[in-house]
Amino acid sequence: MDDLSRFKQTYFDESAELMAVAEAGLLRLSPGDVDMDEVNAIFRAVHSIKGGAGAFGFSELVAFSHEFETVMDELRNGAIPVTTDLIDTLIRANDLLGQLLGCAGDEIDPPPGLTDDTVAALRHALAANRTGDPPQPVAESAAPPASATPDDEDDEAGIFGDALAAIHAARADDDPPGTGSGTADRVRWTIRFRPKSDLLLSGNEPAYMLRALRRLGEADIHCHLDDLPALADLDAELLHLSWTITLTADASVGRDRIDDVFEFVADDCDLQISADAPLPAVVEPSAPAASAAPPPPARTEPSAVPGPPAAQTTTTPATTSPATAKSDGAKTDGPAKPRSGNSGGDHGGLTTHTIRVDLDKIDRLVNMVGEMVITQAMIAEHLRDLPPGQFQELQEGLEQLAQHTRELRESVMSIRAQPVSSVFSRMPRLVRECATMTGKEVLLATSGENTEVDKTVVENLVDPLTHMIRNSIDHGLEGPEERERIGKPRAGTVHLSAQHRSGRIVIEVTDDGRGINRAKVLSKAIEKGLVQPGASLTDEEIDNLIFLPGFSTADQVSNLSGRGVGMDVVRRNISALGGRIGVYSTPGEGSRFVLSLPLTLAVLDGMVISVGEERFVLPLTNIVESLRPKPVDLHGLVNKCDVMMARGEYVRLVYLHRLFGIPKAVDDATRGLVVLVETEDGSRLGLVVDEVLGQQQVVIKSLESNFRRLDGVAAATILGDGRVALILDVAGLREMSRHSGDSDRARPTATPTPALAGPSPRQRQTV
Amino acid sequence: MTLIKWSEEAGRVRLTLPSDLDLPMAQPLLDSLRAAFAAANDVTVQADAVERVSAATVQTLVVAARDSAARGAVFAIATPSDSLSEACEDLGLQDWLKQWSRA
Known part of the structure; x- marks a missing residue:
């Protein structure tokens, strides 16, 4: 249930944004000068709110947004004209939607009769215009075709955004059959549309989709009744109908226009669209959406529980778990008129608990905190030089600062954290x-x-x-x-x-x-x-x-x-x-x-090592152990590559000071230290260093964006004493050492077989 | 259980469909149809007032029609409104409606 409430919160947050979109759009609407994109955006906003409300079982919200949506739908189809009265009504409806969302968010029932006036006004608007102007699909051909269906830039799609983005991305790869042909000016499409039984519960209505299809061309709609249960067994809110539609449309009507019709239900149905004319035979629309995040209803699935057994049974899951959850919710307060006793009072609307922040802003914050950590470490370093016993208050103050800095860093990092x-x-x-x-x-x-x-x-x-x-x-x-x-x-x-x-x-x-x-x-x-x-x-x-x-x-x-x-x-x-x-x-x-x-890419646990006067940081994850070899463990090979026997394996030695040209460093491994490191493919290297200074969490600074890329170096950091230290890239070091003139017929580094002759398997794999 | 408007005379039940036959009405409609067929062998659905339709309610009517045919009962949709006819056309059920409707 915890999961569900989290999704609910997301829904409310997104709804608040959608409402803002709708309101802004409504305020820009004016009679005579109708921007169809605007109208579409409002329609989609309301539709998304309705869809989510259906998923969570907010029946009153669904009922009301449905009324609202119907008017918007007629508006975008050009069936009713935009009038000042209508805009006023719609703005009122939007406010009311906010109130209902607020009530739903606080889990209280809205006051009885709250929506009555507005619903009446909305219906009146429809009826008044319908009588004068009979809705005739033919009239749509006059309207610009793009306005009849939601357009592609679906940034307002809210909770469906992710899924839609993926669908659109996948669609970009699809070849629209109509354009591919170039010859036929009419394309015949066969569309098999088999909604999942719980489609209606998410606020979607097949009749509207099929109507939208009919607007695209000449549609021959065949309804399959084979799966209908007997009267005694029927669950009124589950859909058992499916359709095969033969659509003959102009070549200009691409696959994307058909996809648009089903865009809100892509995950709630089995859909096969095929063009009888030229190109692709059968394209599974569900496949491209694979990488998409399922829309919220699917996310509410109790994912800790094993998912539905897959295989072929996917087509008609009679009642999957989310479906039952939803139908339960819908049944308890669905059909009964929304008039439960609980008084809701005048609800102010939706309050949001989250804000959306530009990632750049957060990155700047992370960066600044990183700087602060470094400065704080510097001050601490200088403080150590002060005579003990003096400046007691300063010492305490700095300690507190250190603590606050740590907390600040953790808080900032948690902003970037996501489940x-x-x-x-x-x-x-x-x-x-x-x-x-x-x-x-x-x-x-x-x-x-x-x-x-x-x-x-x-x-x-x-x-x-x-x-x-x-x-x-x-x-x-x-x-x-x-x-x-x-x-x-x-x-x-x-x-x-x-x-x-x-x-x-x-x-x-x-x-x-x-x-x-x-x-x-x-x-x-x-x-x-x-x-x-x-x-x-x-x-x-x-x-x-x-x-x-x-x-x-x-x-x-x-x-x-x-x-x-x-x-x-x-x-x-x-x-x-x-x-x-x-x-x-x-x-x-x-x-x-x-x-x-x-957990984060902004800080790294590293071991600070010294080579000559230089300091380097080795990522802790690469380090296996550090040891001081005995002279008998060291073997020089003829072509200048040194190896060391460590734990029964020959490990290739890399002298960092030779690699980076650092003077005044320990040249004899038996007097320095060998840090055994492991690369991601499991092969080992022994880095010869002067000293291991200690473990430290360091703030990662990109070398590429501040300087340029260097071989063997992953990034840089600033140490407590203000010195820049390079963070070593172990895999890069191995490559460097191989090409650095040590030898180009390098010896096995980590082959379990101590066969020293011949190139090692591991070596070949990485060249 | 909510039932929709209903009248019974001489073993015939007449259900008067409301103007709003949306999804929330699917259950009451189903309950009413079940009750009607339990009470009589001749059920007529008065559909002239219908303005808003959902696939769910149409589906319920289809199931009721099939059920009545299977049991030899009489079922009819009287004077279907334009909205209902349009919705049936959208859903590819215009022939079905023609078969079962009575002006």
Whole structure:
């Protein structure tokens, strides 16, 4: 329920914005000079408010916004003229909508009869104009066609914005068949429209959509009655009708115009649109929207509970959980006239609890706080030089400042933090589609979707998670028959979870499939020359081979995976975010992918090291350990590359002072320190440094935007003493050391086989 | 249970549809039709006042018509209003309406 209330809040916030849009539009309307874009914007605003209200079961709000919407619809169709009276009525209606939203937000019933006058006025406006001017669809042809349907720039679509944006993006890729032909001036479309049974509950009305279709051309509408239940079994508010429409329209009527008709219900119906004339045969409109966030009704799905079993059953879910929730809500106060006793009083309207802020402003704030942290660290540094026992008050004041600074930094960082639910909520759809494509049955369970993480991290999680889940379904899970044969439930489970762990966010994708087939992985790796034949690898190392570029065990390349782009891209994306990925697999029981990511990209946990006079910061995530090698552990190789024996492995040594040309540094590894670091693909390096100074949280400053990109350097920071320190990029260092004249036939760095002759597998993979 | 306006004479039930036959009316309409068929074998729906229609209410009428045909009962939609006819046309049910309507 907590989830639902969060979505409700979003709905109210968005509605407040939509109302502002509607009001501004209404105020700009004037008789005789009607801007159809304006009218469309108002219509969409009201429609969005109605849609959300339907989803949450605010029946009075639905009823009233429906009246409002009807008038706007007629207005945009040119069926009724804009008059001063009508504008006044509409503005009043908009105010009333605000009051109803306010009541709904406070969970009180609006005062009885609140909407009566306005509803009467709205209906009067309709009736008065209808009698004089019979609504005749033919009249529409005179109106500019774009005004008959909502236009494409749907920034006011509010709560549907995300989904619409994705639909539009996908649409851009679609080839409009009409334009492709160039020959036929009329195109015949076949549209199969099968709404989900709960379509009506979200405030959508098929009759309007079909009417809009009829306006596009000559429509032959066939209604399918096959699924209708008997009178005794009918649920009055669930829809069992579906339609096949043959639309003959001008070539100028593109696929997008038809899509527009169904834009508000793209997720609430099965829709197939095909052009009989030239180009694409059958295009699944649901597929392009895959990456879209489902609109709020879908989000209210209790996502911790396994999602609906996918496969082919997707077409007619008789009553999915949100549907029942909604119909319950609608039934309790739906049909009865909205006159419950609870007095609402005069409601002032909607109060918002959030504001929208430009991201740039927040970034400036984050930046300023970063500066402040640095300044504060500087002052603290100077303070240490003061004689102890003196300036007691100054000391205390500064300590307080330090505390406040820390709190300020955390608060500012939390502004950028977003729950991962925005990513997780896209996954049920993905799972369903993957399941359908592979013919497997899959349940998706999610947990920890309220875990918050920096916006940038959230945004960059979509692709890796998509890859991983596809991978789990395609490679991990067995088909239903096979599962039954080995005593597992027919439907496989993919579990997606997020949690905070020691200042990082850990995301796990677990499946209960067959696990990684190590024999196959190894033979494939040998076949592709990624591993030398006869090499003995541990189970963990074999599992990690799947992250190598170009690796794929799929026997057949499917649409889903098997092209060998996938897990290596995942690893690269994750490491670009400062994260790590690991895989754990048990044959026959399943696999677990574990992602660990920093909570923010603005600060970083690092280890400050010194080389000569210089200070560097090494990201803590890269560091394995630091040690001082004994002379016997060090081996110089003929072509100048030094390696060190550490924990039974040969590790290549990189002398930072040689790489960066730093004078007065310790040249002998046995007198300095070797920091063992690991790159994202698991290979290790030993960095020879003078000293490790200590762990510190540093504010990341982009080197690229302030200076330019440097090899081996990820970013910069300012230390407490005011010095600029470079944050090292371990993968970059390895590349540098390879090309820095040490050797271009570099020696194995982390191959488990201590075979020193010949190029190592790992080396080849990264060149 | 809310029932819509109803009159009964000589074993015939006549339901008078309200002007607003929107989604919230679907349940009352369904309840009324069930009650009507329970009470009589001849049900007429008076539809001249209908101004606003939802697919849900049309669907209810369609189900009632099919049900009556299956049970050999009599069902008719009397004087359907323009709005109802238009909505049926939008929904691809104009032939159905013609079949069941009575002027």
